[in-house]
Amino acid sequence: xxxxxxxxxxxxxxxxxxxxxxxxLITAIFKAxxxxxxxxxxxxxxxxxxxxxxxxxxxxxxxFSGMVASVQxxxxxxxxxxxxxxxxxxxxxxxxxxxxxxxALVLAGRVGxxxxxxxxxxxxxxQIDALESLAINPVAFLVVPRVxxxxxxxxxxxxxxxxxGIVGGWLISVTTMELTTTEFFKGFRMFFIPWDxxxxxxxxxxxxVMITLIGCYEGFHTSGGAEGVGRATTxxxxxxxxxxxxxxxxxxxxxL
Amino acid sequence: MSxxxxxxxxxxxxxxxxxxxxxxxxxxxxxxxxYEIIALFETVxxxxxxxxxxxxxxKIGQAKxxxxxxxxxxxxxxxxxxxxFPRDSKAxxxxxxxxxxxxxxxxxxxxxxxxxxxxxxxxxxxTDIFELAEAAAPIGEDIAxxxxxxxSTFDENTETSIKSSLSNLRTISGAVAEVVTKDLDxxxxxxxxxxxxxxxxxxxxxxxxxxxxxxxxNLDSSSSNIKDAxxxxxxxxxxxxxLLGKMERGEGTLGRLIQDDTLYRNLENFTRELDLLILDxxxxxxxxxxxxxx
Numbered sequence: 350x351x352x353x354x355x356x357x358x359x360x361x362x363x364x365x366x367x368x369x370x371x372x373x374l375i376t377a378i379f380k381a382x383x384x385x386x387x388x389x390x391x392x393x394x395x396x397x398x399x400x401x402x403x404x405x406x407x408x409x410x411x412x413f414s415g416m417v418a419s420v421q422x423x424x425x426x427x428x429x430x431x432x433x434x435x436x437x438x439x440x441x442x443x444x445x446x447x448x449x450x451x452x453a454l455v456l457a458g459r460v461g462x463x464x465x466x467x468x469x470x471x472x473x474x475x476q477i478d479a480l481e482s483l484a485i486n487p488v489a490f491l492v493v494p495r496v497x498x499x500x501x502x503x504x505x506x507x508x509x510x511x512x513x514g515i516v517g518g519w520l521i522s523v524t525t526m527e528l529t530t531t532e533f534f535k536g537f538r539m540f541f542i543p544w545d546x547x548x549x550x551x552x553x554x555x556x557x558v559m560i561t562l563i564g565c566y567e568g569f570h571t572s573g574g575a576e577g578v579g580r581a582t583t584x585x586x587x588x589x590x591x592x593x594x595x596x597x598x599x600x601x602x603x604x605l
Numbered sequence: 606m607s608x609x610x611x612x613x614x615x616x617x618x619x620x621x622x623x624x625x626x627x628x629x630x631x632x633x634x635x636x637x638x639x640y641e642i643i644a645l646f647e648t649v650x651x652x653x654x655x656x657x658x659x660x661x662x663x664k665i666g667q668a669k670x671x672x673x674x675x676x677x678x679x680x681x682x683x684x685x686x687x688x689x690f691p692r693d694s695k696a697x698x699x700x701x702x703x704x705x706x707x708x709x710x711x712x713x714x715x716x717x718x719x720x721x722x723x724x725x726x727x728x729x730x731x732t733d734i735f736e737l738a739e740a741a742a743p744i745g746e747d748i749a750x751x752x753x754x755x756x757s758t759f760d761e762n763t764e765t766s767i768k769s770s771l772s773n774l775r776t777i778s779g780a781v782a783e784v785v786t787k788d789l790d791x792x793x794x795x796x797x798x799x800x801x802x803x804x805x806x807x808x809x810x811x812x813x814x815x816x817x818x819x820x821x822x823n824l825d826s827s828s829s830n831i832k833d834a835x836x837x838x839x840x841x842x843x844x845x846x847x848l849l850g851k852m853e854r855g856e857g858t859l860g861r862l863i864q865d866d867t868l869y870r871n872l873e874n875f876t877r878e879l880d881l882l883i884l885d886x887x888x889x890x891x892x893x894x895x896x897x898x899x
Contacts, residue, residue, distance in 0.1 A: 393608040401615050440630075502612075505619040512622045534630075539706065541630050542653075546623070 374488070374566050378496060381489035391494040399460050399495070399561070400502030406459060407452050407506045408513045414447040415439055415514030419521040432528055436536030439518030441545060448511035449503075449549045450597055453556035456503065457589035461564040464495055465585030468568020469578040477569070492565040496558055503557025504550045511549065552600050556593050563589045631655060638686040639666060642720050644696035644709065645677045646728035652698060652707045658682050659699075660690070660711045668709055680728070682709060684720075691716040696728035 381388070422438035468491060471477050480487045515537075522528045567585035571577050627633075649671060658666035665688045669681040682696070693714030701708045709728070720726065785792060851857055855864030862868060886893050 393612050396612040397608045401611055404615065501616070505616050508619040508623045512626060538630055538632070539702075543627055543631065546627065550623070 370570060371562075371566055374492070374562070374569065377488040378492055378562075381486050381493050384486050384489040387486055387489035388493040388497070391490070392497050395494045395498035396502050398463075399456070399498045399557075400505055403456055403459055403502075403506060404509060406455055407510050410451050410455050411443075411448060411510035411514040412517035414451050414510075415443055415517030415519075416521045418442050418447060418514070419518035420525075423522070423526050431536075432526060433532040433536035434539075435522050435526065435528060436519070436533035437540045438536075439522070439533075440515055440537035441540055443511050443514040443518065444541075444545045444549045446549075446597075448514055449507045449553040449556060450593065452507050452510045452553060453503065453560060453593045454590055456499075456506070456557070457560050457593060458586055460499070461560045461585045461589040462582045464561060464564030465567040465571075466578055466582045468565055469571030469581040472569060472571045473574055473578060487569075492562075492569070495561045495565055499557035499561030500554055501557070503553040503560070507550060507553035511546070548600075548604055551604065552597065555596055555600060559592045559596055560589045563592060639684050640686060640722035641669065641681050641683055643723065643725045644680045644682055644728040645674075645725060646680060646696070646698060646730070647677065648730060649678045649680060649698060650730070651700075651705055652680070652709070656706070657701075657708045658684065658711065659708050660688070660713070665711070680709070682711075684711075689719040690714075692718040692720050692724065694720060694726055696726055697731050698728060699731045 418439045419435055422435045422442075423432065426432055426434055426438075468477070471491070477487045477491070480490060519530065519533050522533050523530055564585045567581040567588070571581040573580070652668060652671070654668060654671065656668045657664045658668060666682055666684040669683050671678055671680045673679075680696075684690075690711055691714040693716040695712045695714065697710045697712055699708050699710050700706070710731075711726075852860045852863055855861055
């Protein structure tokens with residue numbers, strides 16, 4: 350019984366510790382924002398890596414998401430429900446959910462893992478300590494450019510994902526179903542309100558910050574050599590995916 | 606190309622996709638020209654900004670800003686510049702679909718003057734499905750009562766009676782069919798006779814049907830003769846009436862003859878005296894007749 354309490358307590362302590370460290374990192378980021386000389390020049394490089402280089406995988410997953418949304422909604426639409434509602438389902442699901450969330454999950458796997466591995470390696474090889482010894486703020490130098498790049502590029506990638514997903518859904522609708530382009534967009538416009546698209550973009554910005562923050566946090570707190578880097582990478586991906594889905598709910602409850 | 610330029614290209618592309626995508630979905634156009642009129646509604650329940658303004662089902666504009674002014678809702682309607690409407694037109698908030706999509710329909714008036722930008726028109730709510738349902742509720746109750754009565758009336762006995770009636774009807778229709786089949790020749794003959802009669806009638810009534818024409822011409826002439834004769838008879842009757850009047854008043858010979866009995870009395874005396882003379886002649890013929898031979 351005592352060991353059970355010990356285990357639970359130890360686990361809780363570790364979680365509180367992690368939350369505390371995460372809070373300290375966020376505070377350090379806000380403090381580091383003043384030290385523009387360390388991060389401004391590094392932002393485009395990170396944006397290129399997080400944004401441009403992720404574009405092919407994001408576009409591919411979004412296209413298939415749109416196609417699947419189209420086929421599945423057509424499968425469910427039967428009886429007296431008009432088929433042009435496929436346009437509405439594809440459009441709204443891409444703008445509200447699939448575009449931002451699928452993009453974020455893909456980025457969590459690609460970028461979150463990469464950041465955690467990169468910073469984790471730097472931590473275990475004491476490069477971060479070296480930066481500190483050179484009076485370079487490691488948070489300003491390593492974390493801030495990544496977080497800003499994530500904040501800017503996730504919405505950009507989400508716009509591409511939305512566009513390609515809707516085009517994919519439209520393409521499948523007009524080629525495999527008895528639906529014309531006019532009908533598809535009639536259905537789309539029927540329930541479209543600009544806030545849906547804006548909400549998706551805002552949501553993706555939160556996801557971008559969360560993915561890069563978790564990647565940086567796990568990388569910054571890596572220990573245990575190469576094995577520790579691997580564990581940190583895994584934790585970064587899992588935590589980012591969980592955070593994305595939890596944040597998705599919270600934002601939906603707050604903003605919709 | 607530098608890092609910055611490559612990132613910039615992607616960001617600009619994303620912004621363009623977002624902006625043009627929004628414009629496409631909102632059906633926004635830079636070249637759209639038009640004017641705004643104002644519609645005042647009691648309620649605009651379900652109406653959203655940018656919902657369509659339609660006329661006879663054709664989209665001619667969009668609902669814009671909505672605001673509460675006193676107890677009315679003031680809705681700005683953007684109307685395509687190509688369309689003009691009479692000044693006494695009205696706005697009706699309609700349901701476009703069962704899903705609750707709304708549109709404002711302009712119901713055109715008859716005024717010779719056209720609506721000008723900024724003009725205010727009255728608006729009203731189309732009877733929606735809930736109101737219809739509310740209105741239909743008493744009807745439903747009536748139907749329920751009717752059905753109840755029907756059910757109470759339509760018991761087993763009634764059913765048997767109806768079945769029996771139907772069976773009789775079937776027998777009658779069978780009998781009629783049999784008669785028709787049996788006397789088909791006669792029926793056909795009757796029909797052909799009727800057809801011939803109809804043909805004759807048709808011929809007679811046609812303009813080129815001479816016989817009918819002749820008959821009508823004769824009738825025309827006869828009726829004009831009758832008219833002349835009637836006029837003459839009327840004249841004769843008037844004369845006769847005058848004559849009889851005079852006779853009644855004892856004017857003229859005939860009048861005096863009828864009204865004055867002097868002649869009658871003279872004649873009576875004359876007759877009497879003639880009788881006496883004849884009697885006297887019979888009694889004393891030698892007094893009056895003398896026969897002499899040589």
